Amino acid sequence: MRTSQYILATLKETPSDAEIISHQLMLRAGMIRKLASGLYTWLPSGLKVLRKVEQVVREEMNKAGAIELLMPVIQPADLWEESGRWEQFGPELLRINDRHNRPFALGPTHEEVITDLVRKEINSYKQLPINFYQIQTKVRDEVRPRFGVMRAREFTMKDAYSFHMTEECLDNTYQRMHKAYCNIFERLGLDYRPVIADTGSIGGSVSHEFHVLAESGEDAIAFSDASDYAANIEKAEAVTPSEVRPAPSKELNTFDTPEAKTIEELKTKHGVKAHRGVKTLIVYGASDENGERGLVALIVRGDHELNELKAEKLSLVDSPLEMAKEEDIVAAIGARPGSLGPVGLDMPIIVDRSVDVMADFVAGANKDGVHYSGINFDRDVTDYTVEDIRNVVEGDPSPCGNGTLHIKRGIEVGHIFQLGSKYSEAMNAGVLGENGKNQIMTMGCYGIGVSRIVAAAIEQNNDKFGIKWPKTLAPFELAIVPMNMHKSHRIPDIAERLYSEFQDAGVDVLFDDRKERPGVMFNDMELVGIPYTLVIGERNLDENKVELKNRITGEKLMLDIDSAVAEITKAIKA
RNA sequence: CGGCGAUUAGCGCAGUUUGGUAGCGCACUUGGUUUGGGUCCAAGGGGUCGCAGGUUCAAAUCCUGCAUCGCCGACCA
Numbered sequence: 163m164r165t166s167q168y169i170l171a172t173l174k175e176t177p178s179d180a181e182i183i184s185h186q187l188m189l190r191a192g193m194i195r196k197l198a199s200g201l202y203t204w205l206p207s208g209l210k211v212l213r214k215v216e217q218v219v220r221e222e223m224n225k226a227g228a229i230e231l232l233m234p235v236i237q238p239a240d241l242w243e244e245s246g247r248w249e250q251f252g253p254e255l256l257r258i259n260d261r262h263n264r265p266f267a268l269g270p271t272h273e274e275v276i277t278d279l280v281r282k283e284i285n286s287y288k289q290l291p292i293n294f295y296q297i298q299t300k301v302r303d304e305v306r307p308r309f310g311v312m313r314a315r316e317f318t319m320k321d322a323y324s325f326h327m328t329e330e331c332l333d334n335t336y337q338r339m340h341k342a343y344c345n346i347f348e349r350l351g352l353d354y355r356p357v358i359a360d361t362g363s364i365g366g367s368v369s370h371e372f373h374v375l376a377e378s379g380e381d382a383i384a385f386s387d388a389s390d391y392a393a394n395i396e397k398a399e400a401v402t403p404s405e406v407r408p409a410p411s412k413e414l415n416t417f418d419t420p421e422a423k424t425i426e427e428l429k430t431k432h433g434v435k436a437h438r439g440v441k442t443l444i445v446y447g448a449s450d451e452n453g454e455r456g457l458v459a460l461i462v463r464g465d466h467e468l469n470e471l472k473a474e475k476l477s478l479v480d481s482p483l484e485m486a487k488e489e490d491i492v493a494a495i496g497a498r499p500g501s502l503g504p505v506g507l508d509m510p511i512i513v514d515r516s517v518d519v520m521a522d523f524v525a526g527a528n529k530d531g532v533h534y535s536g537i538n539f540d541r542d543v544t545d546y547t548v549e550d551i552r553n554v555v556e557g558d559p560s561p562c563g564n565g566t567l568h569i570k571r572g573i574e575v576g577h578i579f580q581l582g583s584k585y586s587e588a589m590n591a592g593v594l595g596e597n598g599k600n601q602i603m604t605m606g607c608y609g610i611g612v613s614r615i616v617a618a619a620i621e622q623n624n625d626k627f628g629i630k631w632p633k634t635l636a637p638f639e640l641a642i643v644p645m646n647m648h649k650s651h652r653i654p655d656i657a658e659r660l661y662s663e664f665q666d667a668g669v670d671v672l673f674d675d676r677k678e679r680p681g682v683m684f685n686d687m688e689l690v691g692i693p694y695t696l697v698i699g700e701r702n703l704d705e706n707k708v709e710l711k712n713r714i715t716g717e718k719l720m721l722d723i724d725s726a727v728a729e730i731t732k733a734i735k736a
Numbered sequence: 737c738g739g740c741g742a743u744u745a746g747c748g749c750a751g752u753u754u755g756g757u758a759g760c761g762c763a764c765u766u767g768g769u770u771u772g773g774g775u776c777c778a779a780g781g782g783g784u785c786g787c788a789g790g791u792u793c794a795a796a797u798c799c800u801g802c803a804u805c806g807c808c809g810a811c812c813a
Contacts, residue, residue, distance in 0.1 A: 174762065174774075175748045179806050199805065305737080308806085423813065443811055460811085468811045485811060499813035526813075646771050681773035699772055709772095 163638070165674045171195075171205050172686050182378045184620035185310030187629050191690045193616075193637075200307025200315030207690060208616070210637040212318065215615050216297050218349050218634065219320045226342035228293040228322050233275045235299055239265035241274040245588045256303040256315075268301035273585045273607060276323040280603070281591035284325065290593065290603070291331050293339075295322035297612060309378070312573070312617045322608040325586075327595065332604045336368065336580050339608045343372050343576050350615065351632035353622055355572065357383050358393035360471055361579055368580040372610075373572025374618040383572045384554050388565025395569065396471045398554045399561040400515060408521040412536030414505070420531035423500030425464040428524065428533070436465035439524040440517055442502040443468055444486040444495075447478055447510065457486055457494050461504055461513040463520065466552040473551050478510050501526040504543045505534055511546040513539075518548045573618045574611070581605040629691030630714050638672040639734045640664060641692040643683045645699035647675065657698050660708075660727060667731040688713060694730065 171192030179196075180186040188194045193208025204212055220230065239257070242248035247255075248267075256268040269275065276294060284292065300319045307315050322339065326332040340356065347354040352374050359371035371394055373383055382395040393399075419432060425441060428434040440461050447458040458478050462468050474483035492498055494509065503525030504511050517523075518539065527534045537543065558567045583602050586592070592600040616635075623630045631637070642664070644657040657673065664671040672692060674683045680699075687695050697709040708726050710719040721729055 173747065177747070178742090178749090181807075196805090305810090306807095425812075441811085441813060443813065445811085462811090464812095466812095470811065473811090483811085485813095491813090502813060643772095649771070679771065679773080679775070681775090684773050686774090697772075701772065 163670075163672050165672060165676050168672070169206060170686060170690070171207075172689055180310065182309050182312070182621070183624055184312065184378070184617040187620050187624055187689075188310055188617065191629055194311060196310075200304055200313070202311055202314060202316075207637040211616050211631070211635050212613060214635050215350065215612050215619075216318070216320075219346055219610055219612060220297065222342045222346045222349070223295050223320070223322060225345075226293075226338050228295045228324075228339075228342075230296060231294050232296050232298060233269070233272050233279075235269050235301065236266050237269050237272075237275055239267060241278055241589075242267055245274050245277075245585055247274070254302050254304065256301050270300055270302040271607075271609070272296070272298075272321055273323065273581070273605075274589070277585045277589045277591050277605070280323075280325055281586075281589060284603075285593055287327050287593050287595050287601070291324060291326045291335055293322055293324040293335055293606075295320060295608070310617060311613045313380070314613065317614065318612040320610040320612055324606040324608070325591075326604045326606070327593075327601065329580075329582075329604060332580055332582075332606050333368075336578065336606050339578050339606070340370060343578065343608075343610070346610070347372060347374070347575070350619060350634060351623075352575075352615075352619060354575070355383065355385070355392050357572070358391075358397055359577060360394065360397045367582055370578050371574050372576030372578075374575050374615075374622065375570055376573050376618065376621040377571055378621055379571035379573040381572050381574055382553075383570050384558075384567045385570065386560035386562055386565040387568055389560065389562050391560050391562035391564070393561075395553055396469060398567065400469075400550050400552050400554045401559050401561050402515045402519075405519050407519045407539070410521055410536070410538035410541055412522040412538075414534055414536050414538075414542050416527050416532050416534055418531060419501070419533045422533070428464075432533075434464075434524045434533075434535075437463055438520075438522075439464035440503070440513075440520070441466075441468075442504060442507075442525060444491050444499070444502065444509075445473065446480040446484050446486055448480050455480055457490065457509045459502075459504060459507055459509055459511045460551055461511065461517050461525075461546075462552045463514065463516050464524075466514065466516065466555065469551055469553045472549070473512075476512065476549060476551070478512065478547075495528050497526065497528045497530050501530050501532060502528055503534055503537070504546065505537060507543075511543065512549050512551060513546050514552045515548055515550055516552065573614065573621065575615050575618050576608075576610045578608040579606060581607055623691075627685070628689030631691040631693060633693055633734070636691060636693050638690075638692045639670045639694070640672070640730065641687040641695045642671060642673045643680070643687060643695055643697050644674070645680050645697065645701075648677055650700065652703055653698055653700065656703070656708075656723065660696065660698070660723075663727045664731070667727060669731055669734055694734065696726070696730065 173190045176186045177189050180189055192205050194202045258266050297320045301316050304315050307313055324335045354374050356370050356372050359369045361369045384395050384398040385392045422428045422431050425436050443460045444457050447456040449455050470483045473479050474481040521538050522536050524535045554567050556569050560567050583604055586603045586605055592602045595601040620629055644653045647653045661673045693713050695711045706723050707720045708723055
């Protein structure tokens, strides 16, 4: 490709609405352009990278025995009603009506469509297990799209769905997919981790996420330093410390705290250390038979955070979790948030495991501007239950029993689930078993955020000059940069000759034939992140040499013109 | 969904306080100059100042409403 016949579309200045480095570089390197919030056009260079990711994914899926197909983006509402997700999915499901006013959804995922296909096409246990996948555009009307293609409303996803007679068979395929995913992220040269995950709105039991480690990641991951335990923080169990609750040593006392509404203010204004106090969070309880929701108190240590996911899984708590409105709190308790506590509280009280082992602690007195000190369980608070409802923190013991937890940030690029029969049952997807009877199939599903991987790879591979693509992802394998080509005949002759020889050798080469100054070309090639740049200039031509620059190592090599094509091609294809 | 901020040429921004014919840099076009790391000089093209109302002799500027975009938050009691 010649730059003069291409659209490099590089930008000198960083567009002001790009926050993270991958978003800035994708815009500056001419990979994407925004159409509207969360909607992006892939420019030629960006598309080339996207296709390379797709190809790696496709090869590894095929190798793992999955079969490619392609399903529609537009899906009839009936299917979603059958699975129950038309109601359940919420506003993230973008709904449209056709000209006959029939309801449809733009597919955020394809469990319904594939289950419908399989129940019609697969009739016998002899055809199982089977695993279908597609690489396709997904639509999710995100609450807040951000970070460019990282969290977009329209994005490319690889989704696979497997069907089985037994749990064992599902587990088998699941492990195979787990391995295939590891292969994919390794081939893409990414620093990644598989972590134990929650199943979220997709449903099912066993689940792993694959995270690319990056500071800008939206998820927190907890790792053990002494085993391979790794979990999304929302799923990591906070293990009960071995310590036993000390005996009460203080009397229950009130003290005035008119200006202290937060743990931080209690600390600065009254010297209460965060881990000596507790936070009392009021949420709505599960609805009773009349559909009424009461209030429930959740209590975590002052220096801990409530884990919303753990909380909403408790039977007493409404799901999704919703914090009580201030007026409801005042009506029920007579005090406002900031002065709440468990003593004398007339509602179910759920305390975190780490609160259960506290003695003589501080909490609000359920009277505005007043706190208790010296609170002790079973003396001052008698009716409560103990649950794991907090996020793990750095230094917690690992739930696997080995080592200590550390927290890092990650970008979720893959997620695999053992779905069980959630969809197959709701949609009556069965086959005839060996015994001649109908049996509901068991399912697994496996997703990879293909477009997100492009951004995640940039987060991990950049410097102040731009993107440093790993060989497998670079939009071009080689750039030819002639110095002041229009000034001589030697330069263009050699550049043209090498360009065509590289093309014949099957190298994806970008020939920068613009009438630009050298600095402009160098900067563009570095910004775009092409792994090798071949510099052709008068300076070295008299010795019959050309210069090869490595974008990753910065290394410069002088090569004989006559052997350059063979040598470089060999290095690239290695 | 809540809070904050932004919206002026393709991009980055000034001008808005104090109303008076729309500016700068980059990019683009033309000519010249320069040539191994974002040359320099000159000339030029490009804007219903997000939209709709209002106030005024006069609105990018003041007022009202709306839209779009971004950030933060959506447990932190």
